[in-house]
Amino acid sequence: MAVTANVGSIFPVVWAGDRVQLIDQTRLPEQYELKDITTAAEMATAIRTMIVRGAPAIGVAAAFGMVLGAREYRGSDREGFLAHLENVASELRQTRPTAVNLFWAIDRMLGAAQQPTATLEELQQHLLETAQTIAREDVQTCQAIGENGLSVLPKTPEKLRLLTHCNAGALATAGYGTALGVVRAAWAAGRLERVYADETRPRLQGAKLTAWECVQEGIPVTLLADTMAAHCMQRGMIDAVVVGADRIALNGDTANKIGTYSVALAAKAHNIPFFVAAPLSTIDRKIATGAEIPIEERHPQEIYQVGFSRITPAGVDFYNPAFDVTPAYLISGIITELGVFAPADLAQGIGAVAG
Numbered sequence: 001m002a003v004t005a006n007v008g009s010i011f012p013v014v015w016a017g018d019r020v021q022l023i024d025q026t027r028l029p030e031q032y033e034l035k036d037i038t039t040a041a042e043m044a045t046a047i048r049t050m051i052v053r054g055a056p057a058i059g060v061a062a063a064f065g066m067v068l069g070a071r072e073y074r075g076s077d078r079e080g081f082l083a084h085l086e087n088v089a090s091e092l093r094q095t096r097p098t099a100v101n102l103f104w105a106i107d108r109m110l111g112a113a114q115q116p117t118a119t120l121e122e123l124q125q126h127l128l129e130t131a132q133t134i135a136r137e138d139v140q141t142c143q144a145i146g147e148n149g150l151s152v153l154p155k156t157p158e159k160l161r162l163l164t165h166c167n168a169g170a171l172a173t174a175g176y177g178t179a180l181g182v183v184r185a186a187w188a189a190g191r192l193e194r195v196y197a198d199e200t201r202p203r204l205q206g207a208k209l210t211a212w213e214c215v216q217e218g219i220p221v222t223l224l225a226d227t228m229a230a231h232c233m234q235r236g237m238i239d240a241v242v243v244g245a246d247r248i249a250l251n252g253d254t255a256n257k258i259g260t261y262s263v264a265l266a267a268k269a270h271n272i273p274f275f276v277a278a279p280l281s282t283i284d285r286k287i288a289t290g291a292e293i294p295i296e297e298r299h300p301q302e303i304y305q306v307g308f309s310r311i312t313p314a315g316v317d318f319y320n321p322a323f324d325v326t327p328a329y330l331i332s333g334i335i336t337e338l339g340v341f342a343p344a345d346l347a348q349g350i351g352a353v354a355g
């Protein structure tokens with residue numbers, strides 16, 4: 001796993017001795033604020049309210065939430081400790097249903113607690129070390145995704161114009177990003193002209209977060225309203241699309257931020273490569289197709305309120321799915337830390353390569 005790129009300086013989830021410090025992503029881009037999280041319940045709230053968001057970042061946050069929860073145990077017996085940890089896991093699992101990284105990280109932390117001879121203190125320390133390993137591995141994974149993504153981007157004489165949707169950047173991971181990891185690698189290699197970022201209603205992660213990350217690092221970025229992607233493709237303004245993922249089925253069907261499916265359809269219509277960039281921890285080996293992926297529905301206020309203004313009259317009904325599923329046939333390649341797989345080769349590829 002090549003780990004050569006400069007990882008930058010955006011780390012949304014950081015352990016700070018006895019607490020977790022989160023970049024409060026609901027305050028960006030106006031305010032850069034760190035929020036101290038000292039209990040598992042506070043971490044669950046932070047995930048649910050999207051102070052921290054993005055599939056890998058949610059997994060890392062949940063892992064540290066398990067650490068905080070383990071430290072809250074006041075008993076002295078192992079059985080009681082493990083029962084307490086299961087309760088913490090249950091609370092964290094109920095925060096958001098779609099990003100499989102949440103469940104992957106919680107399961108990995110519960111596995112780390114199964115040490116029959118360790119004292120409770122040793123278990124708590126081992127849980128902290130496991131969460132820190134998950135975070136460190138995620139940054140390295142994103143760097144490898146960036147390098148692997150660079151190898152499959154169109155080989156054009158001109159610099160590339162990449163479109164992305166939502167935020168799959170450093171803020172959505174432990175650092176560096178997945179889709180924006182590919183963007184960072186292309187920028188570092190001198191192969192990127194600019195990023196076209198979909199604003200991504202209703203939470204506007206593209207306008208607020210992807211644009212912010214690009215500006216922080218001097219990467220040229222053009223913000224698009226969500227209605228503009230197809231037009232830009234028709235006008236020959238886009239060379240490739242790279243997006244993140246929240247859950248990938250074994251056939252390559254991919255759940256990602258609502259609107260991704262529309263972008264993929266437009267890319268197909270214009271014969272533009274459409275890539276999903278995601279770590280193996282986003283692949284759900286328990287499901288065969290995207291039909292099995294639970295789609296989170298969030299509060300209608302995210303739709304009817306922009307800033308502090310309500311944009312609809314009373315008496316309107318709402319539907320607010322936070323994700324949609326892009327079928328495998330629309331995906332040119334799935335970029336992982338172990339390589340780039342055509343959807344049809346994914347199940348065998350990760351099985352064979354992961355060993």
Ligand SMILES: CSC[C@H]1O[C@H](OP(=O)(O)O)[C@H](O)[C@@H]1O
Nearest residue numbers: 053054055168172244245256257
């Ligand atoms: C690197 S995966 C990021 C992924 O998560 C985002 O969803 P949310 O902001 O609701 O957590 C979006 O689907 C991104 O592509």
